[in-house]
Amino acid sequence: MAAAQAGDRRAYERVLADSVALIRSVARRRGAPVDLLDDVVQETLLTVHRVRHTYDPARSYDAWLAAIADRRAIDTLRSHGRRSHREVHDELAFEHYAEHDDASAETERRQRAQHLHAAIAELPPRQREAVQNLGIAEQSLAEAAAHTGRNEGALKVNLHRALKTLRERLRGEP
């Protein structure tokens, strides 16, 4: 990580890849179910990237990483808990009231589209740009990079962040 702080990309990618096992282990110890482990890993990797300047090479990397992973596991569990609390699963209703023939289905689809557009419009400019070019205009990374003047890596990261923001926002709606 010390080399990564100096800008060594290969060392950085190696240390991030090697960190995944520890992140998963911390998340499991915190009680995260298997289907949430990847969310915790992604959130932790994004946080590590943002706060890599706080790592002190004189100290343990594992302790530093484990503290971040533990916090992200708690956040993910809380967010998942809030979502589960709001959602109601009624299997009978799903079976008996298929929504494709429902008269209100079209209206609901339109409303969902409006919510999605509103949520995209509220994204920070760089995230919105990534969604519009890669997601909506279906440009390739190279095309989007040429169109926006940003590098492909930055576009990928912005798309990841945008999808995370949109997931949280849309899940949070009644």
Next chain:
Amino acid sequence: MSADLSQQHLIEALGAELAPVRRLAPPWLRALGWLAVVAITAAVLLVHHGAGPMLQRWALAPDVAWSNLAAAVTAICAAWAACELAVPGRSRAWVWLPVPSALLWAGASGWGCLRGMLDPAAVIAGGPPAYDCITFIVGFSLPLSALLIWLLRRACPLRPVLTAILLGLASAAGAATLMAIFHPIDAAATDLLAHALAVCFVIAANAALGNRLLSRH
């Protein structure tokens, strides 16, 4: 498999975005920066008001001297502990660092109050000075808190509320230390109450807002 691929993509994307970073200064050094601002303010107040009246108060009532000294040590310890806690992986035990001095601060102030009640000749604070206490502690705590928040946000406070409580304690103790330079009233009951209210208000306000102010990450 797709999750592994997605992680691999994310790692590659983060690698592509990598730029060299300047390492965060050690917590003690960042705390020292904040304390330097408090010390400069104290020096300005000492030049303006002189050290004589404060030393005279200390000679007349040693518990006031202990209380002022304990407030200063609390400010130092709480600021240091907040800076340590804001770095991932640091021990939670740092939270205890300012506790002994904070207890001494409360104890010495309480003892002064008790002495004031037992001694009929002791000076009892009226309304306006007690009101001034609150205004000064809260007023000075605001910029001190803002400066410490700015310093802590550069780190990564994973326990934002606990860190905010410590920064509130550091700011309130720092403001109380500065006030001791020119505050002419002995530790009478109303005065002590005003101090306690102001300190609690600063800590509670920081704790309430801490999550929003510090959880940038």
